Amino acid sequence: MNNYNLNHLKELESEAIYVLREVASQFQNPAILFSGGKDSIILTHLALKAFYPAKIPFPLVHIDTGHNFPETIKFRDDIVDRLGARLIVGSVQNTINDGKVREESGRDASRNALQTVTLLDAIEENKIDCAIGGARRDEEKSRAKERFFSHRDEFGQWNPKHQRAELWNLFNGRMNSGEHFRAFPISNWTEMDVWQYILSEGIDVPSLYIAHNREVVWRNNTWLPYSDLIKLRPEEEIVEKLVRFRTLGDITITGAIESGADSLTKVVVEVASSRQTERGNRSDDKRSETSMEDRKRLGYF
Amino acid sequence: MELLRFTTVGSVDDGKSTLIGRLLYDSKSIFEDQLDSIKESSKKKGIDHIEFAYLTDGLKDEREQGITIDVAYRYFTTPKRKFIIADTPGHIEYTRNMVTGASTANLALILIDVRNGIVEQTKRHSFIASLLQIPHVIVCVNKMDLVNYSKEAYEKIVADYTDFAAKLEIKDVRFVPVSALFGDNIVNRSENMNWFQGSTLINTLETIHIGSDQNHIDCRFPVQRVIRPHSDEFHDYRGYAGRIAGGVFKPGDKVAVLPSGFTTEIEKIDTFDGELDVAYAPMSVTLLLKDNLDVARGDMIVRVNNQPESTQNLDVMLCWLNKKGPISRAKYYLKHTSKEVRAMIKDVVYKVDINTLHREEGSSDIKMNDIARVKLRTTEPLFVDSYRRNRSTGSFILVDEATNETVAAAMII
Numbered sequence: 001m002n003n004y005n006l007n008h009l010k011e012l013e014s015e016a017i018y019v020l021r022e023v024a025s026q027f028q029n030p031a032i033l034f035s036g037g038k039d040s041i042i043l044t045h046l047a048l049k050a051f052y053p054a055k056i057p058f059p060l061v062h063i064d065t066g067h068n069f070p071e072t073i074k075f076r077d078d079i080v081d082r083l084g085a086r087l088i089v090g091s092v093q094n095t096i097n098d099g100k101v102r103e104e105s106g107r108d109a110s111r112n113a114l115q116t117v118t119l120l121d122a123i124e125e126n127k128i129d130c131a132i133g134g135a136r137r138d139e140e141k142s143r144a145k146e147r148f149f150s151h152r153d154e155f156g157q158w159n160p161k162h163q164r165a166e167l168w169n170l171f172n173g174r175m176n177s178g179e180h181f182r183a184f185p186i187s188n189w190t191e192m193d194v195w196q197y198i199l200s201e202g203i204d205v206p207s208l209y210i211a212h213n214r215e216v217v218w219r220n221n222t223w224l225p226y227s228d229l230i231k232l233r234p235e236e237e238i239v240e241k242l243v244r245f246r247t248l249g250d251i252t253i254t255g256a257i258e259s260g261a262d263s264l265t266k267v268v269v270e271v272a273s274s275r276q277t278e279r280g281n282r283s284d285d286k287r288s289e290t291s292m293e294d295r296k297r298l299g300y301f
Numbered sequence: 302m303e304l305l306r307f308t309t310v311g312s313v314d315d316g317k318s319t320l321i322g323r324l325l326y327d328s329k330s331i332f333e334d335q336l337d338s339i340k341e342s343s344k345k346k347g348i349d350h351i352e353f354a355y356l357t358d359g360l361k362d363e364r365e366q367g368i369t370i371d372v373a374y375r376y377f378t379t380p381k382r383k384f385i386i387a388d389t390p391g392h393i394e395y396t397r398n399m400v401t402g403a404s405t406a407n408l409a410l411i412l413i414d415v416r417n418g419i420v421e422q423t424k425r426h427s428f429i430a431s432l433l434q435i436p437h438v439i440v441c442v443n444k445m446d447l448v449n450y451s452k453e454a455y456e457k458i459v460a461d462y463t464d465f466a467a468k469l470e471i472k473d474v475r476f477v478p479v480s481a482l483f484g485d486n487i488v489n490r491s492e493n494m495n496w497f498q499g500s501t502l503i504n505t506l507e508t509i510h511i512g513s514d515q516n517h518i519d520c521r522f523p524v525q526r527v528i529r530p531h532s533d534e535f536h537d538y539r540g541y542a543g544r545i546a547g548g549v550f551k552p553g554d555k556v557a558v559l560p561s562g563f564t565t566e567i568e569k570i571d572t573f574d575g576e577l578d579v580a581y582a583p584m585s586v587t588l589l590l591k592d593n594l595d596v597a598r599g600d601m602i603v604r605v606n607n608q609p610e611s612t613q614n615l616d617v618m619l620c621w622l623n624k625k626g627p628i629s630r631a632k633y634y635l636k637h638t639s640k641e642v643r644a645m646i647k648d649v650v651y652k653v654d655i656n657t658l659h660r661e662e663g664s665s666d667i668k669m670n671d672i673a674r675v676k677l678r679t680t681e682p683l684f685v686d687s688y689r690r691n692r693s694t695g696s697f698i699l700v701d702e703a704t705n706e707t708v709a710a711a712m713i714i
Contacts (some may be wrong), residue, residue, distance in 0.1 A: 004549060004581040007513050008304040008383040016583040018544040021525045024597055025639070049573035050585070053538060054530040137374045144373045163371065165397055165622045167404040169544070170636050170698045174705035188385055190376045190426045277332045 009197050011048065012189055018169065019148055019185035020050040023130055024057050026173035027181070031088065033119075033301055034060040034079075037248040038205050039196055043186060044079065045203050047132075055111030059086035060132065063119050063301075065111040067229055067250040071077040075206045090122030110253045116300045120156040123180055130173065130181040133301055138190045139278070142293035150188055154178040156299030166225035182301075191246075191278050195268045211244045211262040222255025225257045246271075246278040302378075305511055306404040308435070310388040310426040311412030316443045320412065320481035321375065321388060325689040327488035328503065330377035372402045373606045381507040381653075396655065396670035397622045398428065400710055403433035404696070412441050415478070418686050419461050421656045428655050431469035432618060432672065432712065434689060436514045438466075438474045439505060446480040450493040468658065470689075475509075477502050499714060510658045515582045516691050520548030520556075521609065522602040523638035523694075528587055540571055540587035541596055546693035547686075548604070549581045550588070557608060558594055559601045559684045565592040582693075599640035601694075609684040609694055615644075615677045616714045618688075619667075623701065623708035626667050633708065635679060637697035643680045644699065674714070688712035 006014065009039040023030050032047060034040045047056045062076060063224065080087045095101050095118045104110060108157050123131055137144045147163055164172055173181055186194070198205060215238050216223040217230065226238050229252050243256035244267070261270045292300075311317040325331045375386040387402035389395075405411065409430040413423055430438055440462055448454045455478040466474055477486055478497055485491035488503045500508070528540040554567045569589040570577040580586045588602060596602075602608060621627070627646055635644040649665040652673040667673055688695030699709040 014585040052573040053535045138376045167710045
């Protein structure tokens with residue numbers, strides 16, 4: 001009789017829904033950080049479940065670097081339409097135009113670090129007191145130390161050495177004015193959990209995650225997608241490969257892997273047997289051993 | 302597949318990092334690029350072997366100083382279960398971190414260096430595991446390779462620990478002799494210890510029965526949020542969203558809503574995926590009630606004939622987590638389930654010396670990492686169970702009104 005056990009995906013789902021409901025109840029003006037990647041897509045899906053049959057009680061915030069995959073933007077607009085949600089776009093190009101940041105130059109220039117300024121501006125302008133993100137603890141070593149409710153000071157900074165203790169499922173979202181929180185409902189999910197969940201729930205994801213033919217360039221030990229934003233170096237050539245992406249960041253820094261996984265089921269099988277971490281193809285993480293921690297301290301997502 | 306959350310306790314010297322590294326490595330959960338990066342870091346520091354501590358020490362300061370500052374979470378999966386490890390450091394702020402890691406764990410892995418036997422630290426770890434009511438404890442008697450895999454050395458520790466644990470409230474203790482360094486009895490059965498008939502560590506982790514860890518008897522549903530869509534389709538919909546903290550709920554159950562005490566029936570258990578015939582802890586659902594009552598966040602829905610205690614006077618074991626100790630008659634925000642009230646510490650009954658387990662009466666000066674029995678008074682009644690009976694309705698935290706920091710964790714006696 002006594003078979004009241006949840007499987008691991010149902011338990012993780014229940015935990016995430018609980019966190020999302022806490023965010024909605026403890027904050028005045030929360031928002032979901034929506035990048036168009038798989039993690040923010042399942043976050044939005046979980047929010048739909050948490051407040052059903054009411055609408056998701058927060059807007060989606062997209063930090064637009066101007067260096068997106070075109071597919072991501074289309075996917076974002078479709079999802080916003082379908083949910084009837086409000087979309088707030090923070091533009092890195094505008095931040096550059098306003099003279100608040102300067103575009104990087106040099107060989108491996110990217111707009112990745114500039115996003116932080118745009119993000120903190122968007123949070124301030126829209127009076128967002130809790131930005132909900134799809135970061136997971138298994139992604140990266142400094143993220144392994146994150147709380148579900150993560151406090152940010154008035155400069156938007158994270159102080160990893162002085163985090164609040166977080167016990168049981170009691171989340172403390174109290175703060176002074178000018179400060180804000182980041183909340184991470186899928187902290188305990190792994191890449192494998194995310195894919196299994198996408199498969200079992202039949203969640204739509206951008207086609208970029210599935211194997212497709214694409215023009216790519218071999219750079220920094222990865223297949224970088226060819227686009228107008230890439231200047232070919234003398235030694236480089238454009239080749240067509242069957243590839244897919246494990247994460248989606250800017251088109252200028254997100255490497256593809258060679259893959260024949262042309263369906264969700266095959267993606268799950270591939271992830272299960274993968275011997276590289278998913279962010280292994282992200283040049284933004286490779287600038288130094290602690291590049292994620294350094295960016296997170298400043299307020300990066 | 303089930304989910305098992307466990308916490309590992311012990312210091313670097315006990316081989317804790319090596320053990321975790323071994324579990325992850327032998328279960329093929331360390332990726333090649335992670336391994337390369339650890340090898341690189343180890344080499345830079347002039348260490349010959351692969352330093353698995355670099356896997357869990359994620360922050361810059363931790364790597365530079367070679368210490369673990371904070372709880373780190375690690376994940377691995379075997380064909381049978383998914384595991385979440387809360388890896389807690391053995392050095393500074395020890396109690397605070399271990400209590401945090403233990404609060405969500407089904408199981409504690411306690412390491413003992415076979416050469417040293419039960420030391421002060423072992424007692425401290427075991428006391429906290431008992432205080433936090435972690436349902437299962439596995440004692441790993443490590444470094445068996447250094448005592449020639451001696452059966453006698455192992456059995457002495459089993460006997461000593463069994464003796465000691467009798468003073469605590471640990472329901473389920475198991476032992477396994479291991480060498481984390483060489484992998485004996487971690488994932489693969491040791492050929493050096495044929496005398497050991499028990500399960501390997503991973504086998505125990507995979508098969509230990511955790512189905513009874515949740516309370517499926519006392520129905521407790523703290524209301525997190527009222528769901529009112531205000532749409533044409535769901536015009537009169539009024540649902541109470543929350544995560545079940547105990548018991549099993551079914552439509553038709555007679556329930557009472559606290560604090561009003563009004564009784565009604567569960568009309569429906571709703572979710573995005575459809576209505577449910579039965580819901581139990583720790584599911585997140587939405588309850589719809591037959592009568593239109595005034596129910597808000599912080600209220601609790603319970604069975605009419607099985608109710609928690611309603612009280613403003615709390616008798617608890619308190620763990621102080623903040624550098625600044627409590628000031629006499631200071632008031633704190635108290636967070637219990639979805640309810641928030643204000644509270645005042647009235648009396649410190651005794652402090653526990655966690656190294657000797659002795660009670661120090663008449664000592665009211667509480668500092669960081671202290672564990673004490675205290676009495677509190679709240680502004681409004683809370684609906685509580687003893688922590689022993691329910692880890693969710695039996696626990697709360699205190700928040701400093703000035704700094705907003707979480708300063709204490711409490712377990713109701």
